[in-house]
Amino acid sequence: MVQSKKQKYVFLAFCLVPTFILFSIFTLYPLFSGLYFSFFEWSGSSSNREFIGLSNYERLFQDKIFPRTILHDYFLVVTKVIGIMILAIFFAVALTQLKIKEAPFYRVVFFFPNIMSVVVIGILWTFIYNPSLGLVNSGLEFMGLGEWARPWLGDENWALPSLVLPSIWAGIGLFMLLLIGGISNVSKSYYEAAEIDGANEWQQFWKVTLPLIWPQIKISILYIVITTLNGSFIIVQIMTGGGPNNSTHVMGSYLYQQAFVQYNFGYGATIGVVILILSLITVLILQFLMKREKVQY
Amino acid sequence: MKKKVRPAVIRTGIRIPLILWAIAVLYPIIWMFIGSLKSNAEIYSNPWGLPESFNFQNFIDAWTNYNIDTSVFNSVIVTVMGMFLTLVLALPTAYAIERIKFKGSGILFTVYISAMMIPMVLGWIPLFFLLMDFNLLDNLFGLAVVYAISQLPFTIFVLTSFMGTIPKELEESASMDGLSPYGILLRIITPLSTTAIITVSIMNAIQFWNEYFMALIFLQSRTNYTLGLAIDFISSEAQYTNAWGTLFASLTIAIIPVIILYAIFQKRIAKGMTEGAIKG
Incomplete structure (x- = not known):
């Protein structure tokens, strides 16, 4: 291109600077500033902001609720990864290997909850779990299992596990499509070769499909973990608000309660820093654990 | 056999x-x-079956008595502003990163992309005070700006990878014809990227239309409520008023635009989302 260096830099600045300034103000600055806030005791008004060093972090260790919120987060991570991956792999294999005519219908339907608002999903599922009107309890009574019926979201032991199903329901389609993409890239000749060697469908699945779609499986697991740690609090907030008796609070919903309901902004920021650190560490550990080399045949 | x-x-x-x-x-x-379409009495007596008759009273109630009309309007405003802002901010950056050689372009790209994986919940506390200082708290424009920036990394990611497929010769010949780089960006690259722009804008629009938590934090007065907040409000009120029919009507109002977009752009949405996940 015929243009002077100066013109090039002016154009570059035009392209990059305004966007980057806004990005810095609304994304980078708040993150660092959040870290800074975590060293203060602060109820919101600028006059009574007090530097207290690491006291907020010490408080985390004495907080009876916070360790439970971490456990709840990882409970959701583990159950969601297992639930979504088993079902998504099953559906992906079923839809690709078995040449079912109506396969596109299932793809379209299974994916739809991925673009539904969490508000809609949360409220619908609150109804499904409703103690008197809900589908779950009516279904149990219909099957003669009435004694299993319970106020799912109002029961301290069952509320958190009850949140897993809506999350799986909402998430499965995306990962199914991701895996389908992987499977359709596997060359047919591998299956033909496996068949000649006498491998049955089950063996073909374990020895051919699974190793070859490992990259997609890895990405899916990572993505589920990241989105759960960064976003599970939304469905918690809508369906239970952290209750009953804090039994469903995750780190993010606890942060919201501390900062925006009780106005402990410094302490809330401290929780945010822990969320950030924990999710970074989790992703690094996962990436290390899943560092299985690409299989090549 | x-x-x-x-x-x-x-x-x-x-x-x-x-x-x-x-x-x-x-x-x-x-x-x-x-x-x-059911009356509240019918929802109680026959919650999971078909309605006896169709009545649209719930929609009328939601629209007039529960201010859903204002919330729909607010959601449309925020969604459209957010969508437009994201594009204006992302297009030039994506073009510069993809097509102009300069020191640090790789780093800049990495900074944007890694922001996709960082939990923003920590940033929301300072952002709350920042918006307050800018007089943008409880303000639909403020929320649209926050939304736009939040989708910036994803949008830049989609646009750069698409612009990589546009042949360089087109820019070169345009530049020979005396078109400035600004002209190339506006008249050549932007029209050629229409496919990617549409895909990414639909996905951003759905994201903004559905968003709940940032709206919960950054909006306060009921007249500014977006749909998610209004529905959540009706839902918590329904515990006492039992206005379930109205709640379902407002949920339906919230989901219909998404269903329409999905019906038209199903392939693009699915493709865009899986590609967005793969980079992760």
């Missing part, structure tokens, strides 16, 4: 879970539509 029977059995066996899951997905959604 044996070989032929077995696959048939397996095939039906595998269809059953597929059918069950399809019912599990569709039934609650269809049930929500049906519920929006």
Whole structure:
């Protein structure tokens, strides 16, 4: 291109600077500033902001609720990864290997909850779990299992596990499509070769499909973990608000309660820093654990 | 003979879970539509069945008595502003990163992309005070700006990878014809990127339309409520008023635009989202 260096830099600045300034103000600055806030005791008004060093972090260790919120987060991570991956792999294999005519219908339907608002999903599922009107309890009574019926979201032991199903329901389609993409890239000749060697469908699945779609499986697991740690609090907030008796609070919903309901902004920021650190560490550990080399045949 | 029977059995066996899951997905959604046409008394007496008659009273109630009209308007405003702002901010940056050689372009790209993986919940506390200082708290424009910036990394990611496929010769010949780089960006690159722009804008629009938590934090007065907040409000009120029919009607209002977009752009949305996940 015929243009002077100066013109090039002016154009570059035009392209990059305004966007980057806004990005810095609304994304980078708040993150660092959040870290800074975590060293203060602060109820919101600028006059009574007090530097207290690491006291907020010490408080985390004495907080009876916070360790439970971490456990709840990882409970959701583990159950969601297992639930979504088993079902998504099953559906992906079923839809690709078995040449079912109506396969596109299932793809379209299974994916739809991925673009539904969490508000809609949360409220619908609150109804499904409703103690008197809900589908779950009516279904149990219909099957003669009435004694299993319970106020799912109002029961301290069952509320958190009850949140897993809506999350799986909402998430499965995306990962199914991701895996389908992987499977359709596997060359047919591998299956033909496996068949000649006498491998049955089950063996073909374990020895051919699974190793070859490992990259997609890895990405899916990572993505589920990241989105759960960064976003599970939304469905918690809508369906239970952290209750009953804090039994469903995750780190993010606890942060919201501390900062925006009780106005402990410094302490809330401290929780945010822990969320950030924990999710970074989790992703690094996962990436290390899943560092299985690409299989090549 | 044996070989032929077995696959048939397996095939039906595998269809059953597929059918069950399809019912599990569709039934609650269809049930929500049906519920929006039932009276409250009927929702109680026959919660999961078909309605006796269709009545649209719930929609009228939601629209007039529960201010859903204002919330729909607010959501449309925020969604459109957010969508437009994201594009204006992302297009030049994506072009510069993809096509102009400069020091640090790799780093800049990495900074944007890694922001996609960082939990922003920590940033929301300072952002709350920042918006307050800018007089943008409880302000729809403020929320649209926050939304736009939050989708910036994803948008830049999609646009750069698409611009990589546009042949360089087009820019070169345009530049020979005396078009400035600004002209090339506006008249050549932007029109050629229409496909990617549409895909990414639809996905951003759905994201903004559905968003709940940032709206919860950054909006306060009921006149500014977006749909998610208004529905959540109706939902918590319904515990006492039992206005379930109205709640279903407002849920239906919230989901219909998404269903329409999905019906038209299903392939693009699915493709865009899986590609967005793969970079992760």
